[in-house]
Amino acid sequence: MPLRSGMVKRFLPRSLLGRTLLIVLVPLVVVQAVALQIFYGSHLDVVSRRLSASVAGEIATTVELLQRLPGEADRAWVLQNAWEQYELAMRLLPDAVVPQGRRPGFLEPRNSGLVAALRDKVRRPFTIDWASDPLSVLIRVQLPDAVLEVEAPRKRLYAATFYVFVLWLVGSSLLVFGIATLFLRNQVRALSRLAGAAEAFGMGRDIGPIKPEGAAEVRQAAAAFNRMQERIRRFLQQRTEMLAGVSHDLRTPLTRLRLALAVMPSTEALRQDIADMTGDVEEMERMIGAYLAFARGEGTEQAQPTDLSAVLEDVVAGARRTGADVALRVPADLVLPLRPDAIRRAVTNLVDNACRHARHVALAAGRLGERLVQVTVDDDGPGIPPDRREDAFRPFESAAAGGTGLGLTIARDIVRAHGGDIMLEESPLGGLRARIQLPV
Structure with a gap:
């Protein structure tokens, strides 16, 4: 389990923008995919079967009329009537034979509803050619003395609303994704500026107050950061001023001690004591200077x-x-x-x-x-x-x-x-x- 969790984390976006967009996009795609499967998975199948049954019934009616009216004039009328009533272009191929056992090509669609409807209604040998014409499906039915070739428009076998729905799903997903990207970039930009300001302030760079922007919580964080900057500056200034005053107050008696040591008679008995006390005074001055430098922290200097x-x-x-x-x-x-x-x-x-x-x-x-x-x-x-x-x-x-x-x-x-x-x-x-x- 830890290994799988690590592999998942490797492929997840590292930025807040990427992860937020992923949170928005994944549920949207899943919901639309489920809707597509539930609605059109069943609806499209029913519509396809009904359209196929309608075309198969019209072909079966035409075949039956051709059998009952064998005359050439009658057959011409039947074919013309099929075009006018069904919008199916039909023609007879005399002495032709439908090849048996042909399977659809690898790239040809397999409409099982049309095959089942033709078997149920026509009840004669037939073939379906999906590849020859991009706009029509060629259906060939074997008659006793000829082959009936039918050009059925593809729109009569498929529901065009399916493609509209798919286009709507894709388009709406891209639109929502684009709007979310624009909105979230503004929010993340405000967080990035706040992080940069905090980093710069921590490195001693006086960038001044930052402008609160973005969502209410981000604005609140920016305002709190500005107040924190001001409190820290005020604290450092007060500490530095206090220690500077203490340093000044301490250096005054040290200066008097140094002057007193300088005017003392340098006799053989006092020479070593004067040198020791002078060293102590100098050490105290160094310590005071170091304390003051430590308290200041060089905070007033800008990078x-x-x-x-x-x-x-x-x-x-x-x-x-x-x-x-x-x-x-x-x-x-x-x-x-x-x-x-x-x-x-x-x-x-x-x-x-x-x-x-x-x-x-x-x-x-x-x-x-x-x-x-x-x-x-x-x-x-x-x-x-x-x-x-x-x-x-x-x-x-x-x-x-x-x-x-x-x-x-x-x-x-x-x-x-x-x-x-x-x-x-x-x-x-x-x-x-x-x-x-x-x-x-």
Whole structure:
């Protein structure tokens, strides 16, 4: 059963439009097919038998008159009367013989009602030729001294309303299918726009409110999405303003402490204490700056086409100015939609972390298929055990060697805001590899 279910799913349309049209079309076709079978399956058979019986009766009457009136003038009158009364073109073929045992060809229709009616009413050897004339059926009846050839119009043997009904079924199905396609495309288009807006907002792109359109439920979802965007923007703005105020309030006493340390007499006994306190003040300032950057999340910057290669070159240049050994391998042109300052901060955090724990760092980037760009930061440091790599992304978990414990957290937050992700793996250099994947 699971295998059959899987096979059915493989052939089902994947899109909402395709599946909805299938739901509309399949019941429509089934209902019309059932109606065709029930109504015309019995009605057509009855009509066909009655039409065949009528033609067979007229031929039988003509045969009987030809037998009773053997004179040439009488026979001519009989044949003329058959044309005028029955609209059946008849002629006699003297000394001809009807071939016996002939079966209909493969493409010839088999009207069992006509065969049965001729056998019942005419009671003479006969043949039926469906192929010679596209408009008529040739019926040949054996008489004692001749063969009676009858051209019966096909319309007298079939009900034309059947074809009209079939045409109506097909036409109405196509009409309903076309109307459903136009209507459902508008509904699906509204859902696609809502999905695209949600994806763009999740990647940090400010697209503004979307226009509610489509069915009432879709409009309601679009309106709810707009309200959600506004609430999230307001929350981020309030959080950023609050933390900016806290940062300002904290930096004021830190500045006073720094000034106080600067004017203190640098005696031999106090020199080490002053240096330690100055280091503590600087560390507190770095922590405050990191906290504020984490809170902001670079949320006010808008995505734009950015040369990632140039951004990575700036990061490496900055690291080399501090004396770090960083190798760079990037293609000449790697343009994709990014928030340049945010992505620069994320890569800088990764490179700084690697430089603090290793002697050699390698930064590389390149395309990974048609939809992804990959950036790797490798080092030859001690690395992180596999069971602790995910914990390193938690705030304050990686605070060591002068760090604040927010570098990896901020980097992942920025990358995920771009629709990508960061993974920590074992590096070919022997240490740790930070692998960034960004959508194009």
